[in-house]
Amino acid sequence: MGSSCLRMAKRKMLRTILSTTALLTLTTLALGQTPKPTDPIVFAYFNEPGNQGIYFALSRDGYTFTPLNDGQPWVRPSKGELMRDVYITRTPDGHHFRMVFTWDWHTNRIGTSESDDLIHWSPEEPMDVMASVANTQNTWAPETYWDAQRNNWLIIWASSINATKTTPGDELHIWATHTKDFKSFDPPQKFFDRGFPCIDATMFHRDFRGKKDVVMVLKDQTRDPLRYDEVWTSGPTVDGPWGPVSAPINEPWSEGPSVIQVGEKFIVYYDHYRPPNPRYEGVETTDWVHWTSIDDKMHFPVGAKHGSFFRVTEAEAQRLLARHDPKPPVPVVP
Secondary structure, eight states: OOHHHHHHHHHHHHHHHHHHHHHHHHHHHHHHTSOOTTSOEEEEEEOTTSOSOBEEEEESSSSBOEESGGGOOSBOOSSSOOOEEEEEEEOTTSSOEEEEEEOOSSOSOEEEEEESSSSSBOOOEEEOTTTTSTTBOOOEEEEEEEETTTTEEEEEEEEEEOOOSSSOOEEEEEEEEEESSSSSOOOOEEEEOSSSOEEEEEEEEEEETTEEEEEEEEEEOOTTTTOOEEEEEEESBTTBOOOOOOOOOSOSSEEEEEEEEETTEEEEEEEEOOTTSOEEEEEEESSSSOOEEOTTTOBOOTTOEEEEEEEOOHHHHHHHHTOOOOOOOOOOOO
């Protein structure tokens, strides 16, 4: 082989090595953004009256959650809106986060924001998801899930419709839309209606006894006879179709469920909001039939209200733990 041919062969080999190294580096970075089932869990929540913003807490065992940022709000409202019933999820590429939340008590819109690092969040924006439905009374507790079948985002929430002199009203039910960009939306459709009012639907991708499916837990809002407790159903995808509805898994006067898995146990946390002892509570199961209270072994931030849970990598957890915003000055009493 001549010297020129040898140089060309070396250059080709070098390009191959560099390309392979770059691919491995990108793969490693991507995998680094995928939390393991044993990685830390973030709890995002709000405090009453819901105008202070969103708070974060961190757990390493799934039962004890310690407030981050010294108990100060993590994301503060910038447009005078409420920030309640927050839900945060990681995008399919693993590198971004999407937040949705209740914007106000009586409106046809929900709120959204996004982040690349969980520290810096884009300005909150309202999304008029029920603008095309006349007489919408409320748009509560939104959550959003990547729909792999449609290659876009599913957004769900609870709405009720006011009656008029010419049109009947409708009780609270779960509604939904799809979007690719959180700017334009498919026409909203009623998503789940089994003949009883319901709110606060949440989904969990379940891997259970060799079968993968999607569980949806929601609040039965029936007033007479009083229910106000959580039930669940399941289906093959985030769009269903949904199977039979379970019996209640917890006590009445509970709402805002979220599901996490810790080892072999599936935990449903919820906001038990009834005085005289309103607090976060939880039940756990290994078979989705028998449920046990875990109130005696869970520790949550005082005053925490309806939130959501998501896992983070250890590197992300360290970044969150390092944040300590300056505390506001204490007002001087004359």
